[in-house]
Amino acid sequence: MIRLRFAPSPTGYLHIGSARTFIFNWLYARRHGGTMILRIDDTDLERNTQASLDSIFDGLNWLGLGWDEQYRQSERLAQHRQAAEAIFHKGHAYRDFTPAGSEEKSHAAGPWLCNPGMRELPAEESDRRAAAGEPFVLRYRVPRETRADVRFADAVYGGQCKATADVEDFALLRSDGMPTYHLASCADDVDLRISHIVRGQDHLSNTFKHILIFESLGADPPRFAHLPLLVAPDGAKLSKRRHGPVVSVTTYRDAGFLPHAYVNFLCLLGWSPKDNREQMSRQELIEAFSFEGVNRANAVVNFKDQDPIDPKALWLNSQHLRSMPIEDLAPMVKAELDGAGLAVPYGDEWLSRTVDVLRARFFTLKDFATRARAYFADDFPIEPDALGKLDQPQARELLGELGSRLAASSEFSEQSVEAELRKLAAERGVKAGLLINGARAALTGQPVGPSAFAVFAAIGRERVVARLGKVYAQ
RNA sequence: GGCGAUGUGGACAAGAGGCUAAGUCGCCCGCCUCUCAAGCGGGUCAGCGCGGGUUCGAUUCCCGCCAUCGCCGCCA
Numbered sequence: 001m002i003r004l005r006f007a008p009s010p011t012g013y014l015h016i017g018s019a020r021t022f023i024f025n026w027l028y029a030r031r032h033g034g035t036m037i038l039r040i041d042d043t044d045l046e047r048n049t050q051a052s053l054d055s056i057f058d059g060l061n062w063l064g065l066g067w068d069e070q071y072r073q074s075e076r077l078a079q080h081r082q083a084a085e086a087i088f089h090k091g092h093a094y095r096d097f098t099p100a101g102s103e104e105k106s107h108a109a110g111p112w113l114c115n116p117g118m119r120e121l122p123a124e125e126s127d128r129r130a131a132a133g134e135p136f137v138l139r140y141r142v143p144r145e146t147r148a149d150v151r152f153a154d155a156v157y158g159g160q161c162k163a164t165a166d167v168e169d170f171a172l173l174r175s176d177g178m179p180t181y182h183l184a185s186c187a188d189d190v191d192l193r194i195s196h197i198v199r200g201q202d203h204l205s206n207t208f209k210h211i212l213i214f215e216s217l218g219a220d221p222p223r224f225a226h227l228p229l230l231v232a233p234d235g236a237k238l239s240k241r242r243h244g245p246v247v248s249v250t251t252y253r254d255a256g257f258l259p260h261a262y263v264n265f266l267c268l269l270g271w272s273p274k275d276n277r278e279q280m281s282r283q284e285l286i287e288a289f290s291f292e293g294v295n296r297a298n299a300v301v302n303f304k305d306q307d308p309i310d311p312k313a314l315w316l317n318s319q320h321l322r323s324m325p326i327e328d329l330a331p332m333v334k335a336e337l338d339g340a341g342l343a344v345p346y347g348d349e350w351l352s353r354t355v356d357v358l359r360a361r362f363f364t365l366k367d368f369a370t371r372a373r374a375y376f377a378d379d380f381p382i383e384p385d386a387l388g389k390l391d392q393p394q395a396r397e398l399l400g401e402l403g404s405r406l407a408a409s410s411e412f413s414e415q416s417v418e419a420e421l422r423k424l425a426a427e428r429g430v431k432a433g434l435l436i437n438g439a440r441a442a443l444t445g446q447p448v449g450p451s452a453f454a455v456f457a458a459i460g461r462e463r464v465v466a467r468l469g470k471v472y473a474q
Numbered sequence: 475g476g477c478g479a480u481g482u483g484g485a486c487a488a489g490a491g492g493c494u495a496a497g498u499c500g501c502c503c504g505c506c507u508c509u510c511a512a513g514c515g516g517g518u519c520a521g522c523g524c525g526g527g528u529u530c531g532a533u534u535c536c537c538g539c540c541a542u543c544g545c546c547g548c549c550a
Contacts, residue, residue, distance in 0.1 A: 009550050111476045137548050166477050174548035181550045205478050205545035276497045302485040312499040361511035436508040448510035
C-alpha cells in the first residue's frame with residue numbers, strides 16, 4: 001500500500017514551499033495509485049490559529065488537487081501518549097525535570113546533547129518526583145555509549161548516515177504532557193501506515209531522530225524523500241517578513257494565475273522530467289514524476305523587490321492560458337470579471353469568442369478585467385499612445401465617417417467591416433493603416449491589441465458606431 | 475562549534491570520463507504584419523565553486539579547501 005501525507009502546521013498561511021511539498025506528495029501518490037492524506041499537525045496549541053487553518057485550506061483548494069483522507073493530530077493525543085509510554089517502558093526515554101528555559105543551549109561550545117544528571121536519574125527518584133507532580137519533559141534516550149550509526153536511504157539525497165553520538169536527546173513529550181512534533185508525527189505515520197514521507201530538506205537531519213522513534217515503536221521506517229528548499233534570489237530562506245507576498249500561494253491566485261499553471265511552475269522548481277518539457281498537463285506531470293528527477297540543490301524563486309512574480313511562472317501561465325480548452329477558461333474569466341464588477345455584455349458564445357481573441361496576448365486572468373476592460377464596459381481609459389493614433393491628420397473625421405457607414409451597412413462582420421474600411425481609405429486616398437490603427441484606439445483606448453477587424457466584431461456594431469461617433473465628436 | 479547536505483550561464487535545468495556543455499525563461503535583433511503579441515529565424519549569457527590527485531583525457535571519479543543552506547527548541 002502506497003500512502004503519503006502532507007502535514008502542515010496551522011501557524012501561518014500556505015507557503016509556496018509547502019504547496020510544492022503537497023504537490024510532490026500528491027504526484028507520487030497518483031503516479032502509483034496510492035492514497036493522499038492531509039494531516040493537520042496542530043500539536044503546538046500556542047501557535048495554531050483558525051485563520052491559518054482557513055488559509056491553508058484556501059490555498060490547497062485553489063490548487064485543486066484534492067486528497068483522500070484527512071486527520072488532525074490534536075484529535076489523536078491518546079495515541080501519541082500511548083506511543084510515548086511504550087517508548088518509556090522500553091527504557092528508550094527518560095524524564096527530564098530541568099525547568100523550562102533554565103538551560104543555555106549555546107552552540108558556540110559545541111552541540112547540546114542532554115542535561116547532565118537527568119539521563120542517569122535513578123528510576124525510583126524519577127518515579128517519586130513524577131508522582132509528586134513535578135513537571136518534566138520526556139526525552140528520547142539516544143544510544144551513544146557505544147558506537148552506532150543511524151542509516152537510511154533517501155530517494156533524493158541517497159544514502160544517509162549519522163552516528164547516534166551526534167544526535168541529541170530530543171523531547172518526546174512537553175512538560176504540559178503534549179507530544180512534540182517528532183513524537184506525534186512518527187506515531188501518526190505508524191498508525192496511518194504511511195509508506196513514503198516526502199517533505200522539505202529542512203527535515204533531513206531530523207530523520208535520524210525519526211528513525212530512532214520508528215524503531216522504538218517497533219515499526220519499519222517508511223521510505224523518505226527530501227525535497228530541496230525554495231529560496232530567495234540571495235539564497236536566503238523565503239520568509240514572510242523579508243520577502244512578503246512572494247511566499248504565499250494566495251498572491252499567485254490573486255494575481256490571476258491558473259491553478260494548474262502554478263502547479264506546473266512549482267513542479268519545475270527542483271524537479272525536471274529530463275526531456276525538455278516545460279508546459280505539462282496534470283496528467284503528464286503524474287506520468288513523468290519520479291524522485292530521480294528531483295534536484296538536490298535549493299531552487300531560487302526568481303523574483304524582484306518590485307515584482308513578486310517569477311518571469312518563468314508568468315510565461316508558463318500564459319502558455320496554459322493560451323492553449324487550454326476555451327470552455328474551461330471562459331468560466332474562469334467570467335468569475336474574474338464578476339470580481340472586478342464587470343458584466344459580460346452578450347451571451348456565452350460571444351464570451352468564448354472574445355476570450356479566444358484576447359488570450360493570445362494575455363498572461364493572467366487579471367488581464368481580462370484590466371487590459372480588456374473596453375470589451376466588457378463602456379467606461380475605459382484612453383491611453384496616451386492611443387490618443388496619438390487618433391490625433392493623426394484626418395483620423396477622427398474619417399473614423400466618424402466610417403462609423404456612419406457601418407451604421408448604415410446591411411452587414412456587420414469582420415469581412416464586411418474590412419471591405420468598408422478599405423473602401424473608405426481608398427476613396428479618401430489615405431493608408432488603410434490610419435483607419436485600422438485609429439479604429440483600434442477608438443474602440444479599445446489602446447494602441448495595441450488584436451487584429452482590428454476582430455476587435456470590431458468583438459465590440460459589436462452598436463458599440464462600434466457609438467465609439468466611433470464619440471471620437472469624431474471630440 | 476558539531477553534524478547533515480549542496481555548488482553547471484541572471485533564474486530554472488539536462489548532461490556525460492573524450493565530438494563546438496542541451497533546452498526553457500529573461501534580454502537583444504530580424505522576418506512576418508493593421509498595431510502588439512504569437513510564430514519563425516538569429517544572437518546574448520557558463521567551460522561546469524577553488525586547489526590538488528587519478529587518467530592518454532575530468533565539469534563528470536578521489537582528496538582538501540571555500541561558499542551557501544539545513545538541523546542542533548518543552549517550533550514544526
